[in-house]
Each structure stands twice: as structure tokens, then as C-alpha cells.
Amino acid sequence: MHQPFTEITDETIHRMVHSFYDRVRQDPLLKDVFNNSIDDKWDPHLATMCRFWSSVLLTSGQYKGNPMMVHMKVDGIKRHLFDRWLELFKETNQQLFTAENADHIQEKAERIAQSLMLGIFYKPEDVKVGS
Template sequence: MRYHHLTEASLAAFLAAFYAKVRRDDLIGPVFAQAIPDAAWPAHLAVIQDFWSSVLLRSGRYKGNPFGKHLALGTLERAHFARWLGLFEETAAEAFEPGIAAALVERAHRIGDSLKAGLFFRPEVATGEGA
């Protein structure tokens, strides 16, 4: 189904479809499986729904620390972000009309860039110091 409006219901359906793909993916599925047991997925999806609702619909429901959660995993690589974003883009294009999909993808890229900067940028490596 392609949604014409971004609502809590369409966002929930999109996220369910997206994370179903994520969990089946050969590259990032194992990362998620290690961090989130099957029984914890409903609660995790509720947190993700709160996050994206806050970001996209300005609901203000999310009160967590996404950077800290990702940092704690310690196993993330740039390739994981690329795959996550690719699946996000694919699912957004399937779920929403082009204008809405583009807005979601743009926001996901900005959030991903921010997370990657915090996780992977090492000034001592860039400047040659600390070696």
C-alpha cells in the first residue's frame, strides 16, 4: 500500500515493513539479532515509533539517547549504515508517495550522518596525532 499522508498509522506500517527487511538482511540482520532478542522486538518497535514520531511528526514522545544506544553496540561499521539507509530508502519508496518518501529519506540521511560522525570521526587519526 502506498500512503499519501504521513500519520502515526502510516509511520507504524512503514517501520514494521522496514524492520522486517532489516531483520532478514544478511549484513545488518545479525547486528540487530545480537542486540535485540525476538521477544523484545515489539517494545523496540514502540521505541522506534516514538523516535520517528518525534522527528517527523513532532510528537515529542521520544526521550532516549540514540547516539548512546548505537555507541554501546561497539560493532557498527560504515557498511551497516549504508545498508540500513538503502533498505530505508527502498521501503520509503514502496510505502509513500515520492514527496513524503524523499522527506523521510533526507531526514534519515541527516540522522545517519550525525551518528556516523560521532561513531567514526577520530580527530587524532585525521591529524596524525595520537599515534
């Protein structure tokens, strides 16, 4: 076991992304959705995720994509899978980072997950006015 990372850098983000997706690829709930979506393009996906998290956590501007559109096209994506994703992400970061950094990263991840879930699953007809 290593000493927890006390800083969030591109190097520690790289470790976080790769450690997390190693878990995802073995997780009974998540692996099929990810493997079916990513297929054999894991290296480009991991590189994209490193750029994404660098942009989120370091405001580096490395990521230029549209995560909402990407996730809306994922076959098999379900609301409950976000809970499992967040759980694995939290476990990964609690092992890698100091508690303060792990909490900071998790807060960002939870906001992103909430935004994606609203964009993917929100249906205006489900809102009941006056209830």
C-alpha cells in the same frame, strides 16, 4: 500493492517501522547485528522506533531517548552498515509513500545517519591538518 501513503501520520509511521524492520531481520548484512543487539526484545524496540520517527517526522515529542548512546553500545556496528540501512529504508519508503514523502523521510534518515556515524566513528587523530 496498496496506494502510496499521501500523509505521514502515526499510523503510516507504524507501518513504515514494521515493514522496514521486517526487511532488516532478513537482510544478510544487518540481521545479525540487530538480532544480537535486540535479542528477543523486538516488540519494545519497534515501539521505541515508532516513537522516535513520530518525534522526527511529526515533531510529536514522543521519544525521549539518546540514540547516540544506544548506538555507541551496539556490538558489531560498522560504518558500511549505515549505507545498507539507508538503502533498505529508502526502498521501504518508496514502496509505502508518495515520492515526495519518501524523499522527505529519506532526507531526515540521512541526516540522522550522518550524525550517528560522526558520533560513533569520528576520531580527531584521523584529521590531518594542512593536507
